[in-house]
Amino acid sequence: MPIRFRIRWIPLCATLAVAAIGIALGQWQTHRAEEKLAIQQRIEARSKEAPLQALPPDGEADAGEFRHVVLEGEFVPQWTVYLENRPHDGAVGFHVLTPFKIAGSQRAVMVARGWAPRDAADRAKVPRPAVPAGPVRIEGTLRRGAGHVLQLGQADAPRPGAILQNLDIAALSAASGLPLSSLVVELRAAPPGGDDGLVRDWPAPSLGIDRHRAYAVQWYALAAMALVFFLVTGLRRKGNDGQ
Structure with missing residues (x-):
């Protein structure tokens, strides 16, 4: 048919x-x-390059992301902030970030020092890991920001010791008066002065x-x-x- x-x-x-x-x-x-x-x-290539000894200008931040960096300066512990909703191995907790004033420069940078668990009994209680006093040398990886989670409600204004959902570097710079870089340094190890008890098992970029x-x-x-x-x-x- x-x-x-x-x-x-x-x-x-x-x-x-x-x-x-x-x-x-x-x-x-x-x-x-x-x-x-x-x-x-790009991540793999930059991880093999020699560490930077200074922060790249903000206009060249993209070229500096994922590079290793070695900096000297001092922490500004009073402006430590805590990013919530950052789980690690199934446990809830914070990423602890503290500004770092770079020696011989007018610039500062936020340093992601590590992860700490949240107090299950008192959610408003934040960890107080020791911060090295005086000049120190730190080593870390440069990142464009500190990661972003879904913002629930209106973002709180940055203040010393604030618990934040996301890091707004421009707002924190204005509130603290610190000329913060648009980059963030993820520490690779505890700075000199002893272990602060923070976990530095940073999540890889979600590709x-x-x-x-x-x-x-x-x-x-x-x-x-x-x-x-x-x-x-x-x-x-x-x-x-x-x-």
């Missing part, structure tokens, strides 16, 4: 729309995977390259299935369509 293909315009338009959406989203996911692969390669690639395959598959479905349902045996 002869077989012919019958075009139905409404299903055709619907199929083309679904296929176009699938292809567009697949390309977007592929592009995101390529971007994150480039970031991963998700394989996840983006998997999503891209799913969107491309959706586009392909829409076209196949249209072609299969458009085939009609001559004896079955009343002609």
Whole structure:
């Protein structure tokens, strides 16, 4: 029995729309995977470079991210702040950050000193890890910010000892009067003067390259299935369509 293909315009338009959406989203996911692969390669390359001995200018912050840095200066312990909702190994806690005034410079930088657990009995109680007094030398990794979590409600104004959801460096700089860099230093080890009890197992940047690639395959598959479905349902045996 002869077989012919019958075009139905409404299903055709619907199929083309679904296929176009699938292809567009697949390309977007592929592009995101390529971007994150480039970031991963940049992290690996910069981790092998010699440590910086000074902070890069704010206008060159992107070029400095993920570089190791060695700085000398003094902590400003009264402006320590605590970023909440930072779990570690399933335990709730804070990231403890303290400003660091750089020797021989007018600049300062926020130093992510490490993670500390939250008091289960008193959520308003913050840890008080010892801060080295006087000039010290620190080593760490430069990052663009201190990580971001979903902001619930209006952000609190920065103040000494504040518990914050996210770090607003510009607001903290204005409140403290410290000329803070837009970068943050993640300490690699405790500064000289003894262990402060903080955990410095910093999470790696969430790249998700394989996840983006998997999503891209799913969107491309959706586009392909829409076209196949249209072609299969458009085939009609001559004896079955009343002609």
